[in-house]
Amino acid sequence: MCACGVCHSDLHMIDNDWGRSRYPLVPGHEVVGEVVEIGSEVRHLKPGDRVGVGWQRSACLQCLDCLRGNENLCAHSQATIVTGYGGFGDYLAIDARFAFKIPAGIPTHVAGPLLCGGITVYSGLRAAGMSSGQEIGVIGVGGLGHLAVQFAGRLGNRVTVFTTSEDKARQAAALGAHRAVIVPPGDSPPPPVERLDIIISTIPYALDAVGYLAHLATDGTLVFVGVPPEPLALPVRELIRGRRRLMGSGIGSRSRIVEMLSVAERFGVMPLVETFAMAEANAALERVRRNRVRYRAVLLAE
Numbered sequence: 674m675c676a677c678g679v680c681h682s683d684l685h686m687i688d689n690d691w692g693r694s695r696y697p698l699v700p701g702h703e704v705v706g707e708v709v710e711i712g713s714e715v716r717h718l719k720p721g722d723r724v725g726v727g728w729q730r731s732a733c734l735q736c737l738d739c740l741r742g743n744e745n746l747c748a749h750s751q752a753t754i755v756t757g758y759g760g761f762g763d764y765l766a767i768d769a770r771f772a773f774k775i776p777a778g779i780p781t782h783v784a785g786p787l788l789c790g791g792i793t794v795y796s797g798l799r800a801a802g803m804s805s806g807q808e809i810g811v812i813g814v815g816g817l818g819h820l821a822v823q824f825a826g827r828l829g830n831r832v833t834v835f836t837t838s839e840d841k842a843r844q845a846a847a848l849g850a851h852r853a854v855i856v857p858p859g860d861s862p863p864p865p866v867e868r869l870d871i872i873i874s875t876i877p878y879a880l881d882a883v884g885y886l887a888h889l890a891t892d893g894t895l896v897f898v899g900v901p902p903e904p905l906a907l908p909v910r911e912l913i914r915g916r917r918r919l920m921g922s923g924i925g926s927r928s929r930i931v932e933m934l935s936v937a938e939r940f941g942v943m944p945l946v947e948t949f950a951m952a953e954a955n956a957a958l959e960r961v962r963r964n965r966v967r968y969r970a971v972l973l974a975e
């Protein structure tokens with residue numbers, strides 16, 4: 674492995690928040706490495722290629738979802754760190770169809786966060802109907818959120834961030850945000866000033882869904898990629914009013930990953946990272962846990 678991002682989902686897995694962790698667990702699913710060996714049937718990769726691997730390590734490739742190009746929705750999907758060992762190790766054995774060549778313009782130490790954080794927000798925003806000329810809201814400016822701000826902004830949208838952090842609100846413009854709203858932890862957002870076409874929630878904490886729905890324009894969509902710990906409480910009239918939609922989205926298909934990497938290279942979406950030696954993995958995880966990282970921790974092989 675050359676480099677590996679630290680996603681909040683690694684922490685969820687270490688803590689068994691989702692009740693499906695198996696130990697020993699090797700975290701790491703924003704992996705960048707060099708191919709050292711290929712199977713006899715592999716044609717599209719060769720030793721020496723620089724590739725990335727994300728959350729998904731395989732799918733059946735035969736079901737209707739797979740045949741439609743939605744491998745990320747496959748019922749037989751396997752996750753890199755759930756049914757195998759992840760990118761904090763020295764080597765990774767992976768289905769070659771889930772390893773993606775990294776475009777030349779994306780440096781190794783920043784490429785990893787695109788493979789989970791990047792694809793999750795890019796695919797979620799696209800699934801929610803993001804094109805250009807829209808008003809996009811991003812809740813939480815962490816590993817996922819700072820990439821959502823960049824993708825939405827670089828593709829010609831105006832971006833509003835909702836953040837608990839005053840210094841991130843100050844720095845939001847540098848990421849490409851038009852507006853920043855400070856929402857202290859556990860609080861509701863203030864009443865809307867501008868209406869948003871799409872809001873993407875990237876936070877793993879409880880939030881006031883009704884308060885955020887009020888920020889949506891007619892036909893707007895609130896899309897969840899972050900996983901709050903408790904079910905949402907929501908009067909349905911809040912959806913009927915303004916014909917608003919709620920949706921969830923998980924990672925992205927293989928074609929979306931290739932598209933996302935190309936968009937990132939061509940439009941200059943680059944993860945902002947703090948790098949750590951692999952031996953400092955626990956310190957990096959602790960910084961993620963304490964919401965100290967600006968904006969993604971990446972472990973580098975020694």
Ligand SMILES: NC(=O)c1ccc[n+]([C@@H]2O[C@H](COP(=O)([O-])OP(=O)(O)OC[C@H]3O[C@@H](n4cnc5c(N)ncnc54)[C@H](OP(=O)(O)O)[C@@H]3O)[C@@H](O)[C@H]2O)c1
Pocket residue numbers: 679680681682685789790793812813814815816817818835836837838841857858859875876877878897898899900922923924961964968
């Ligand atoms: N759906 C998927 O496929 C998918 C893929 C990857 C990750 N995820 C999930 O997405 C979530 C975010 O992952 P990440 O790696 O981006 O995490 P992260 O880097 O830790 O960012 C989470 C953000 O939440 C905000 N936050 C922190 N404490 C908060 C609090 N008490 N109340 C409200 N907001 C708070 C912070 O933003 P501010 O400092 O701006 O407030 C923080 O940066 C996790 O639940 C992860 O499991 C889902």
Ligand SMILES: [Zn+2]
Pocket residue numbers: 680681682683702728789790
């Ligand atoms: Zn992840």
Ligand SMILES: [Zn+2]
Pocket residue numbers: 732733734735736737738739740744747748749
């Ligand atoms: Zn399938």
